[in-house]
Amino acid sequence: MAKPASSVQEAPATSADPALPGNFDAEKYLRFYEQMVHIREFEELCDRAFRQGTHGIGGYLHLYSGEEAIAVGIIGAMDVQGGDSFIGHYRDHAYALAAGSPPGQVMAEICGKITGCSKGKGGSMHICDAKLGFYGGYGIVGGNVPIALGLGWKIKYSGGNQVCACFFGDGSMNQGGFHESLNMAQLYKVPVLFVLENNGYAMGTSIERSHANPDLASRVESYAMEHHTIDGQDIFGVHEQVAKIVESMRTNPRPVFLEMKTYRYHGHGAADTQVTQVTYRSKEEVEQMKSTRDPIMLCEQKMFAAGVLSAELRDKIHYEAVAAAEAALKFSDDSANPTPDELLKDVYA
Numbered sequence: 001m002a003k004p005a006s007s008v009q010e011a012p013a014t015s016a017d018p019a020l021p022g023n024f025d026a027e028k029y030l031r032f033y034e035q036m037v038h039i040r041e042f043e044e045l046c047d048r049a050f051r052q053g054t055h056g057i058g059g060y061l062h063l064y065s066g067e068e069a070i071a072v073g074i075i076g077a078m079d080v081q082g083g084d085s086f087i088g089h090y091r092d093h094a095y096a097l098a099a100g101s102p103p104g105q106v107m108a109e110i111c112g113k114i115t116g117c118s119k120g121k122g123g124s125m126h127i128c129d130a131k132l133g134f135y136g137g138y139g140i141v142g143g144n145v146p147i148a149l150g151l152g153w154k155i156k157y158s159g160g161n162q163v164c165a166c167f168f169g170d171g172s173m174n175q176g177g178f179h180e181s182l183n184m185a186q187l188y189k190v191p192v193l194f195v196l197e198n199n200g201y202a203m204g205t206s207i208e209r210s211h212a213n214p215d216l217a218s219r220v221e222s223y224a225m226e227h228h229t230i231d232g233q234d235i236f237g238v239h240e241q242v243a244k245i246v247e248s249m250r251t252n253p254r255p256v257f258l259e260m261k262t263y264r265y266h267g268h269g270a271a272d273t274q275v276t277q278v279t280y281r282s283k284e285e286v287e288q289m290k291s292t293r294d295p296i297m298l299c300e301q302k303m304f305a306a307g308v309l310s311a312e313l314r315d316k317i318h319y320e321a322v323a324a325a326e327a328a329l330k331f332s333d334d335s336a337n338p339t340p341d342e343l344l345k346d347v348y349a
């Protein structure tokens, strides 16, 4: 078995951490911690499988490593059984895994197998699981935002108190459809939680080079929309703040915009080997973020401090995550490709 990719240095044995939520729910955060580690190992295995070239991963593969606290903390604040929905962009494996989709089906989709959640026809960018409220990943930058508006309208028409979360990157914010959707959402008080994953870059272009106003949250003030900027690396802060916001959206239906400050570790997609990254970000910058702002490490430190995580339990969780990722890849490897007659089913032409 591979060594866990997510093991970090021993957390300092500090005592009470003031940043821990007052009503700290150890069981819940242990589950979130486990989910983040599982997602990390799943993604790191995807990266290795892509490079091995023997598992059928073709085309695109965008990895979420470094951003896990956002998907886990926010989807963990939603009631997907109660009809909440969410939709993502193409960096989408973690949304499904955080909601509880079987990792084998997610991996099989990435590898183009018939057992995948989109029967192998969507690939990495089109993971979905509608029965868990996940309406899919989208390859068109900003293309999921108007669809989220539609999901929100469905809630409004049916008079429910559900919420739809829409995850997108900073690159989406310069798309026309994004602005049309935010305007309508605010005008008609549609309950969409717009979740900007601000990782500082759209492919190789930094925010400073592409946004006339790099203070991205402030841009939604032109729609008079409520907005919050949140440290996306701190699962405790993410979850506690978002849970309150989601609950308030149920009693007072309205759109809310969240700017989650985060960072991606891998290149934009697997084809971006970061050899060229020196042109848009330095290796030192990536290492600095990994060693000081890693969401798993930060969570681990707080769990150690609170006395709910031991070194033994941490290691057990990490090795279980490696085993789960390897089992998912084996499930995919053992699965068949879609047959030629299957390929044209469920496809709009």
Ligand SMILES: Cc1ncc(C[n+]2csc(CCOP(=O)(O)OP(=O)(O)O)c2C)c(N)n1
Pocket (backbone or CB within 6 Å): 091, 139, 140, 141, 142, 168, 169, 170, 171, 172, 197, 199, 201, 202, 203, 268
């Ligand atoms: C409409 C459109 N234009 C361009 C592209 C090519 N493209 C793919 S990803 C991407 C960058 C998007 O970055 P961001 O929204 O910040 O998300 P991140 O990759 O950082 O998570 C671009 C320009 C696309 N897929 N769709």
Ligand SMILES: [Mg+2]
Pocket (backbone or CB within 6 Å): 169, 170, 171, 197, 198, 199, 200, 201, 202, 203
């Ligand atoms: Mg980005």
